[in-house]
Amino acid sequence: MTKAPASWTAASIAAVIAAAAGFWGAKALTPTSVRPHVMSGIVGLVGVQGDEFTLRGHGADPVSGYALPAPVQWRNSYGVWFDAGRPSCMRPLSHGQHIRFGVVNAAPVADAPGGPVIVWLECPAKPIPRYPIVTPSARRS
Amino acid sequence: MSQLPPGGACPVDLHYADPELRMLDLGRIVARGRRLRRRRLAANLAAGIMACAAALSVAVGARSVLTASGPAAPSRVTQAPVPVDALIATSPPANGKLTLISTWPRHWTSAAWATRGSSVCFATFRVPAAGTSADVECPAWGPADLPARGTSGLSPPLPGIEPIAAARGREIVPEFGLVTPRATRVVVTFFGRSFSAKVVPVPLPGGKAVGLYLVWVTLPAHITSYGSADVSGVIGYDASGHVVARHGPWQAEARRN
Numbered sequence: 001m002t003k004a005p006a007s008w009t010a011a012s013i014a015a016v017i018a019a020a021a022g023f024w025g026a027k028a029l030t031p032t033s034v035r036p037h038v039m040s041g042i043v044g045l046v047g048v049q050g051d052e053f054t055l056r057g058h059g060a061d062p063v064s065g066y067a068l069p070a071p072v073q074w075r076n077s078y079g080v081w082f083d084a085g086r087p088s089c090m091r092p093l094s095h096g097q098h099i100r101f102g103v104v105n106a107a108p109v110a111d112a113p114g115g116p117v118i119v120w121l122e123c124p125a126k127p128i129p130r131y132p133i134v135t136p137s138a139r140r141s
Numbered sequence: 142m143s144q145l146p147p148g149g150a151c152p153v154d155l156h157y158a159d160p161e162l163r164m165l166d167l168g169r170i171v172a173r174g175r176r177l178r179r180r181r182l183a184a185n186l187a188a189g190i191m192a193c194a195a196a197l198s199v200a201v202g203a204r205s206v207l208t209a210s211g212p213a214a215p216s217r218v219t220q221a222p223v224p225v226d227a228l229i230a231t232s233p234p235a236n237g238k239l240t241l242i243s244t245w246p247r248h249w250t251s252a253a254w255a256t257r258g259s260s261v262c263f264a265t266f267r268v269p270a271a272g273t274s275a276d277v278e279c280p281a282w283g284p285a286d287l288p289a290r291g292t293s294g295l296s297p298p299l300p301g302i303e304p305i306a307a308a309r310g311r312e313i314v315p316e317f318g319l320v321t322p323r324a325t326r327v328v329v330t331f332f333g334r335s336f337s338a339k340v341v342p343v344p345l346p347g348g349k350a351v352g353l354y355l356v357w358v359t360l361p362a363h364i365t366s367y368g369s370a371d372v373s374g375v376i377g378y379d380a381s382g383h384v385v386a387r388h389g390p391w392q393a394e395a396r397r398n
Contacts, residue, residue, distance in 0.1 A: 015191040023198035078227035133239045
């Protein structure tokens with residue numbers, strides 16, 4: 001009768017260790033995903049190459065600069081997402097557009113630098129135009 | 142074996158004590174058995190719970206892999222259906238108008254347009270709109286694909302994704318193509334069978350036009366995948382019935398004619 005509690009305790013400890021090992025093992029095999037910090041503001045100026053811009057934000061940090069990586073996922077003014085090319089609203093030397101973007105703050109590793117990395121960008125929304133559908137009447141030769 | 146003598150008494154006295162009849166406590170035995178069974182059941186239940194907990198911990202640890210359908214941003218593309226107008230507005234028509242190509246099958250419209258860069262696009266969508274039932278190909282053909290003088294007068298045909306109609310148990314699928322605007326009708330050979338379609342002129346920037354056809358081809362039985370390579374020939378005819386464009390294995394024969 002006195003052996004039972006000891007074996008139960010050992011089995012419980014083994015089970016807890018196995019569960020924890022399973023959790024951490026599975027977690028280690030899983031690539032970590034980071035939720036980007038969503039920011040919005042008015043563009044102060046897009047760089048001459050179109051690969052950087054300043055943002056007129058709110059609060060204590062009124063102007064901040066960001067690199068615009070290529071490629072970056074971006075959404076045009078009509079709500080269509082792209083995974084290639086430059087955002088249509090971020091033409092070189094343009095300014096005044098209201099944008100929203102997701103930023104991940106990467107930590108430096110050894111000699112490699114860290115810093116804010118833009119992972120997606122949304123252009124200001126515009127009303128979607130509707131184009132008339134016409135029936136071709138006369139043939140051209 | 143020797144037989145007992147008559148009378149039934151044992152002839153030999155072995156001189157050891159007759160064992161005392163032992164009284165067993167049946168109640169205790171039954172109770173102990175019940176305890177043992179209960180403990181065994183508890184051990185099995187505990188083992189099951191621990192196995193579930195271990196599987197759950199692995200699942201929780203790997204939840205982002207088990208629940209993710211892909212990278213975050215591309216999945217957003219598929220989560221929110223984009224209206225067909227937004228896709229058209231992304232590469233708008235140079236003249237601000239779409240050219241009607243077809244209203245078949247029922248509730249479906251196909252239209253085409255040329256962009257400012259002289260690329261030609263087409264869209265097939267449901268009217269009224271229903272979910273993501275739309276196929277917008279833009280650019281479908283770049284400026285280099287436009288039929289020009291000195292070429293066959295045809296562009297590579299492109300299969301449409303939607304809609305797929307059915308007739309007599311066979312699937313009917315769309316194929317789009319460009320042809321010289323001199324053509325009014327094309328005959329397309331698909332899996333060895335001929336299909337005819339009218340040609341619609343689509344205005345290009347600069348006042349020119351290109352002919353665009355949408356031909357509905359019937360898939361042979363047991364064919365589940367197809368492509369442009371299965372179109373073995375296209376012939377374009379003008380209003381008088383003369384061949385004005387030709388592409389296919391009989392091109393040499395056309396030159397002789």
